[in-house]
Amino acid sequence: MAVKNMDELxxxxxxxxxxxxxxxxxxWIQRNFRWxxxxxxxxxxxxxxxxxxxSGLTVNPIQFLTLRTGKAALIMxxxxxxxxxxxxxxxxxxxxxxxxxxxLYSFFYAFLxxxxxxxxxxxxxxxxxxxxxxxxxxxxxxxxxFLIFLPxxxxxxxxxxxxxxxxxxxxxRMVYLGALLAVVHYTWLVKSDIRVPxxxxxxxxxxxxxxxxxxxxxxxxxxxxxxx
Ligand code: HEM
Numbered sequence: 001m002a003v004k005n006m007d008e009l010x011x012x013x014x015x016x017x018x019x020x021x022x023x024x025x026x027x028w029i030q031r032n033f034r035w036x037x038x039x040x041x042x043x044x045x046x047x048x049x050x051x052x053x054x055s056g057l058t059v060n061p062i063q064f065l066t067l068r069t070g071k072a073a074l075i076m077x078x079x080x081x082x083x084x085x086x087x088x089x090x091x092x093x094x095x096x097x098x099x100x101x102x103x104l105y106s107f108f109y110a111f112l113x114x115x116x117x118x119x120x121x122x123x124x125x126x127x128x129x130x131x132x133x134x135x136x137x138x139x140x141x142x143x144x145x146f147l148i149f150l151p152x153x154x155x156x157x158x159x160x161x162x163x164x165x166x167x168x169x170x171x172x173r174m175v176y177l178g179a180l181l182a183v184v185h186y187t188w189l190v191k192s193d194i195r196v197p198x199x200x201x202x203x204x205x206x207x208x209x210x211x212x213x214x215x216x217x218x219x220x221x222x223x224x225x226x227x228x
Contacts, residue, residue, distance in 0.1 A: 070109075148175075152171065
């Protein structure tokens with residue numbers, strides 16, 4: 001490439017050194033992304049345990065655990081949905097390998113969340129649980145989300161992928177419905193300020209739009225996509 005003047009030369013040098021400075025941490029992230037994903041997935045559990053050991057679980061431990069595990073499940077759902085768009089935008093294939101990891105962590109936290117509700121909050125009282133599902137619309141929405149995530153988690157393994165063939169993809173598209181139901185659950189349970197749940201909802205809708213083939217093609221052609 002022809003360098004026209006001194007300024008251009010300096011700019012080019014700067015760009016090259018910036019690229020190599022960024023390259024190292026990027027390559028490290030790429031190589032270790034599988035482990036990083038586990039680190040991110042286990043972080044909420046670590047924080048919950050740390051808070052429990054150091055400062056107790058507040059005056060209402062059951063509510064504390066319910067809220068924390070619910071939030072962790074939703075964050076993991078968003079991370080799962082973000083993997084494909086991140087690959088489309090930055091050609092970061094490692095994100096695709098982390099999809100299942102984040103998906104399973106989201107189910108893990110959702111399972112803990114529901115178990116705390118059923119076992120600690122309602123001490124397995126089936127009648128009380130059914131009454132609360134029928135009375136509280138946010139519980140119904142949460143149950144809907146959980147019932148969608150359950151078969152997705154069970155069938156997330158390669159054996160099921162092979163067995164289900166094309167239907168596997170169809171089934172796993174349900175993750176969006178589950179994610180939206182989880183946001184509805186969150187929005188309905190919040191009493192006044194619904195800005196945070198709506199922010200999660202907006203994020204999920206944006207990630208969904210980014211998967212529409214026409215949008216995806218446009219994004220794939222953007223300039224900052226890393227060279228293959
Ligand atoms: C049978 C299914 C479910 C039940 C019974 C349930 C129940 C609850 C309850 C009782 C709360 C606390 C309400 C309060 O104390 O004000 C809550 C909060 C929450 N749940 Fe669920 N939930 C279910 C499924 C889910 C799922 C599948 C997700 C996400 C993937 C989820 C995400 C949340 C979130 C984000 C919160 C609020 C956390 C916060 O405010 O920090 N829930 N849920």
